Amino acid sequence: MMRFALSLMLTIAAGTASATTLKMEVNGLVCAFCANGITQAFKKKPEVAAVHVSLEDRLVAIGLKEGHDLSDAAVTESLKEAGYTVVSIERTEQSVADIKAEVERGG
Numbered sequence: 513m514m515r516f517a518l519s520l521m522l523t524i525a526a527g528t529a530s531a532t533t534l535k536m537e538v539n540g541l542v543c544a545f546c547a548n549g550i551t552q553a554f555k556k557k558p559e560v561a562a563v564h565v566s567l568e569d570r571l572v573a574i575g576l577k578e579g580h581d582l583s584d585a586a587v588t589e590s591l592k593e594a595g596y597t598v599v600s601i602e603r604t605e606q607s608v609a610d611i612k613a614e615v616e617r618g619g
Contacts, residue, residue, distance in 0.1 A: 533604050534574045534587060535611060540596040541567050549594065557582070562608040566615045570599075575608035 541547065547565035550572060554563045559580035564573045572591070576582060588598045604611075 532576050532581070533606055533608055533611065534572075534576070534582065534584075535602045535604050535606070536572045536574075536587070536591075537570055537599040538572050538591060538596050539570060539599055541565065541570055541572075543567070546596075550591070550596075553590065553594065564608050564612045564615075566612075569615055571611075571615060573608045573611040 541550075544567070547567055550565050551563045554560045554574055559576050559582050560574055561577045562573075562575035565571070574582070574587065584601045587601065591598050
């Protein structure tokens with residue numbers, strides 16, 4: 513009985529944790545090929561649920577799967593190796609879909 517209660521508590525705790533989105537300002541984004549390359553590279557990572565790249569806003573948003581994480585250093589290194597410069601990284605609870613909609617509204 514005690515084991516079941518502990519298992520249930522862990523399941524509930526894991527289910528209530530919210531996913532994080534990395535919202536990054538990135539220099540060097542100049543074309544659709546850039547956006548597609550970044551999107552495909554990050555979608556291959558098991559931690560990543562969604563990716564959005566806005567060339568106009570120099571923005572890369574990476575939504576992480578619940579319970580997963582990517583360090584700022586790992587993301588920065590991946591983008592640096594691809595020829596981009598990460599200016600800033602913000603972690604937010606805002607979804608990638610919400611960020612995409614915000615960018616499309618011009619906000």
